Amino acid sequence: MASVMEIYQLLPKTNCKECGKTTCMAFAVDLLARKFSADDCPPLVNEEKYKENYDKLSGMFTPVAGVSETGLIVHTEKCTGCGNCVVACPVDVAADPQGAGSGRAPTTDKVIFKVVDGVVTANNVQECRRFGENIILCVACIDTCPTKAIEFV
Amino acid sequence: MTDNYYVCPGCALLCDDIEVETEDNKITKMYTACMKGVARMKGCSSPLECTVEQEAADVDASIEKAAAILKDAKNPLIFGHGNSSSEAQKVAIEIAKRTGAYIDDTSSFCQGPIIEAILQEKLKTCTLDDVRDKADVTVFWGADPANSHPRHLSRYSYFPRGKERQRGWEEDRTLITVDIRKSDTSEIAGNSGFFQIPIKGDAEFMNALVDGLSSKVPKTSFNFDKKKILELSNTLKKAKFGVIGVGLGLLYSLEELEPLFALMDKLNSVSNFHIIPMVGQYNMRGFNHNLFEETGYINRVKFDIESGQAKHGAEYSVVEALKERSVDAALVIGSDPLSSLPLPVARYLADIPLIDIDPCQNLTATKANVTIPCALGGVESGGTAVRMDGVEIELKQIVETDKLSDKEVLTRIMEAL
Numbered sequence: 001m002a003s004v005m006e007i008y009q010l011l012p013k014t015n016c017k018e019c020g021k022t023t024c025m026a027f028a029v030d031l032l033a034r035k036f037s038a039d040d041c042p043p044l045v046n047e048e049k050y051k052e053n054y055d056k057l058s059g060m061f062t063p064v065a066g067v068s069e070t071g072l073i074v075h076t077e078k079c080t081g082c083g084n085c086v087v088a089c090p091v092d093v094a095a096d097p098q099g100a101g102s103g104r105a106p107t108t109d110k111v112i113f114k115v116v117d118g119v120v121t122a123n124n125v126q127e128c129r130r131f132g133e134n135i136i137l138c139v140a141c142i143d144t145c146p147t148k149a150i151e152f153v
Numbered sequence: 154m155t156d157n158y159y160v161c162p163g164c165a166l167l168c169d170d171i172e173v174e175t176e177d178n179k180i181t182k183m184y185t186a187c188m189k190g191v192a193r194m195k196g197c198s199s200p201l202e203c204t205v206e207q208e209a210a211d212v213d214a215s216i217e218k219a220a221a222i223l224k225d226a227k228n229p230l231i232f233g234h235g236n237s238s239s240e241a242q243k244v245a246i247e248i249a250k251r252t253g254a255y256i257d258d259t260s261s262f263c264q265g266p267i268i269e270a271i272l273q274e275k276l277k278t279c280t281l282d283d284v285r286d287k288a289d290v291t292v293f294w295g296a297d298p299a300n301s302h303p304r305h306l307s308r309y310s311y312f313p314r315g316k317e318r319q320r321g322w323e324e325d326r327t328l329i330t331v332d333i334r335k336s337d338t339s340e341i342a343g344n345s346g347f348f349q350i351p352i353k354g355d356a357e358f359m360n361a362l363v364d365g366l367s368s369k370v371p372k373t374s375f376n377f378d379k380k381k382i383l384e385l386s387n388t389l390k391k392a393k394f395g396v397i398g399v400g401l402g403l404l405y406s407l408e409e410l411e412p413l414f415a416l417m418d419k420l421n422s423v424s425n426f427h428i429i430p431m432v433g434q435y436n437m438r439g440f441n442h443n444l445f446e447e448t449g450y451i452n453r454v455k456f457d458i459e460s461g462q463a464k465h466g467a468e469y470s471v472v473e474a475l476k477e478r479s480v481d482a483a484l485v486i487g488s489d490p491l492s493s494l495p496l497p498v499a500r501y502l503a504d505i506p507l508i509d510i511d512p513c514q515n516l517t518a519t520k521a522n523v524t525i526p527c528a529l530g531g532v533e534s535g536g537t538a539v540r541m542d543g544v545e546i547e548l549k550q551i552v553e554t555d556k557l558s559d560k561e562v563l564t565r566i567m568e569a570l
Contacts, residue, residue, distance in 0.1 A: 103313030
């Protein structure tokens, strides 16, 4: 994932305030948090000289539609359905120790990850450790993914 | 949730926890299967047509023609079997006996030597369920299961909690990969678990490991960090139940298996290690088992037409037999040799009378004189298959089809002979 500085470098850096933010840096932070999209920066969209940067930025943030409440995104085009995240997720292990926790097919609907048609899908995100007030910044599903198909924003 | 689980024939892991939804005799949705399994089980995008001399024909005519080709041939070759049920493989062996054919499968240039050593009890092995329940150190050598067997790590070797491995991968298991490049699997193993060696450096690295395990200074011509080898030796020494998944990368680099035997002997004198071949096609090991039962050899066999005696040797392998041009007709089942064999050999194979039995259209079929479509094993027809660790698994039929199963096609060819 791009850092805020990388995103900032692609912006016009004029602090024109047209987006409603005071600086381009502030816009970059909100872009990273997906509160804004690249289309919210008028100079970037309208001016020809920023076209390349605009394309790069919008390419970076296309999957924004799939974000769940915990900020979890599954890049379906990268996922191979190996199920590492299904088995590694501590919530899945607690909910279904004999099934998902032991590497077998999940035997309950309480698990977060499930592989459907060869691609992992996230359900019950309210159970995720990253959800709610007492957030634990758990990375079990990201660390175990061989293709980096899971991401938190 | 249902208890109605099916077996996936996508690779030799034969995952037996797949749920499917069907509509109009087609699989519409699949649960738990990886992408490889989904691609296989949802069926072919272009199914094989039934043809004789590249023209549409009915099944009876093509079976008759296939039998005629085999009858006329002096030294036919029967090859493939990786994606056939064990029942079909047994009939294929019978046909080979009857026609005095060469019979070989992909293990001849794949995992054959390892499976042979395991069946002759030269190498210690275990089942994948043992791996899940007991293994604390797993080594993948020249293998990249994250791509070749996507569910290997999640179902058995690294992530699951097993009987004696209750605390999961973070505390209870160590993953080590030895490879010539950083693979997706080594990405998971991390920098401390990844040992990058140069091409053809496997034998030397094994010898260095043996030295490390014997408390000698491990030396390699490619100056591999001695400290790292000693650390690895230590990890292996401390293992309570170790497994080495042998991939093709290792097998292709070894001229002979001696270094592997030496390493396994040493490992088993200081610790407890097992070998599992990373078989690709879902029932390649089944063919090795079936032929071993019948003849005492796992592949590369030629039957004598009169006595039915089996001769075995490197000269009877599919590549050598085709190179010598001693084969004068071929029956290919559940494989695509034209795309996997070396070009000069494949060219010769394309020139001789060729019969192809497969569910899907492939390169071999485009050059075949007779093509006979069969049901997709594990989806349109049942049967048994042998998993990569040697455990027999029952495949279940999921959808109905009017196609003959691979076993039925071969049985009818046998009858026509």
